[in-house]
Amino acid sequence: MQTVIWSQAQKVVIAPELPVVMIGERINPTGRRKMAAALESGDMTLIQEEAKRQVAAGAQVLDVNVGVSGLDEPALMVEAIKAVQAVTEVPLCLDSASPKALEAGLAVYQGKALVNSVNGEAAKLAEVLPLVARHQAAVVALTMDDQGIPRDVATRLAIAEKIVNEAAKLGIPAEDIVVDPLAMSVAADDQAGLAALTALATIREKLGVNQTTGASNISFGLPDRTAVNAVFLAMAVMNGCTCPITDPTNWDIRRALLISDLLLGKDAFGMNFITAFREVNPED
């Protein structure tokens, strides 16, 4: 199944038979004071820098999150999208907990966006899916609902199915749904990695949809988090994650994804890996 999104200049195809698509996660003020301060003062240059850096590091899609408590998020989303589209050509993933911010962003976005996110909560489904349908966007579907985040695989699958079915009622095809089975910390629950990886494999088998995963929750509370995230991403890709939301400027992470493509037969002659390695290590 192919999820296709685009900007005015570029089309990106996400599909299991193609190399992994990295969605750059760095435009997000959560836990980043400098970016929050820049957004507060209406300064978009830091966001533009992050956009360019991530694209240079191989991001094919950029997540744009401008949620800072107390600020006018819809207005900021509009400004941020314009600012990012002024300096890069990649499609965007509009990331907000606020349907109003998503709506404002979709109104100005030039192309077919990925919307981040809907989940199985009744209110979310009712607010976000009509927006996605109206703008013919694609959408990230988190496997959580009014009962919270399930720990088991069967409930994750059931929520993903419910979202796919609700979306279909509004004319949103399964190709335009990117499921995120929500990896949780293995430090808090030592079966959480296996559950997330099994959820990916099960959702791939039963629904065939594209899937994303954030790698950072899995390692929360552990030492050497980048190493844990890198191994998790490789295993996640093997199990059906086709477009992780991650940090392409972290070479350990990017490298693990490039090597995953190579080991899964999706990098002809190893050229993607070798070229990136030579860029990052010009001396070697």
Next chain:
Amino acid sequence: MQTVIWSQAQKVVIAPELPVVMIGERINPTGRRKMAAALESGDMTLIQEEAKRQVAAGAQVLDVNVGVSGLDEPALMVEAIKAVQAVTEVPLCLDSASPKALEAGLAVYQGKALVNSVNGEAAKLAEVLPLVARHQAAVVALTMDDQGIPRDVATRLAIAEKIVNEAAKLGIPAEDIVVDPLAMSVAADDQAGLAALTALATIREKLGVNQTTGASNISFGLPDRTAVNAVFLAMAVMNGCTCPITDPTNWDIRRALLISDLLLGKDAFGMNFITAFREVNPED
């Protein structure tokens, strides 16, 4: 299925439901001039050092290979086994292309050894399997035969099946066979990684045996080989490799295996990973 081997002091259980067992690969003179020279002069101290270092780094089994062209390999195998068993307590994997060296080693080894290796060649089956049966050892079965190393999954499975069947005729149970599906270089064939990983998954599904893999062939000819090997090992473990033959003193490799166990729910509370991390990084 459980493969159980032992020394006089320690029993090691290899099984899919248990953490990965690292078989230390460093006692091997191939490409290591110092070790070859030490063997030539009958000096076993370097081998003993490597034995201790690998056990300290988490090896639960040690591979012992003393093949140096022109030397008396059966005699050296006997000396090496005695030397290693004098300084460590872990079970050994007797590694030789020479059935005479394997026979000499099995005669002095104290315990139940892993023999490395048999393959599907008629001559190997005829020479090695009776030795394994007589000494009630376990054996590594490489999926190659008189036609060479197959590139496809079906032939690998067929050779593994043939070896399991031939072994059964001599009373060697499938539990005592550890299949190595022979990962080849992805630089030479960009589908080789996928083939090896699919072979692991297929052999696990069809035969249920334990499996090993050497990680180093996969990265031959590529830059950043350790990174490629580490990602390959993580994916291999996910697909059914339960006892890789690898270098436990390489932290990047050991870490990938520890994280694999953690992410697959085989490291209660993450204690194995966290303990090893603290040992290796006492400052962090």
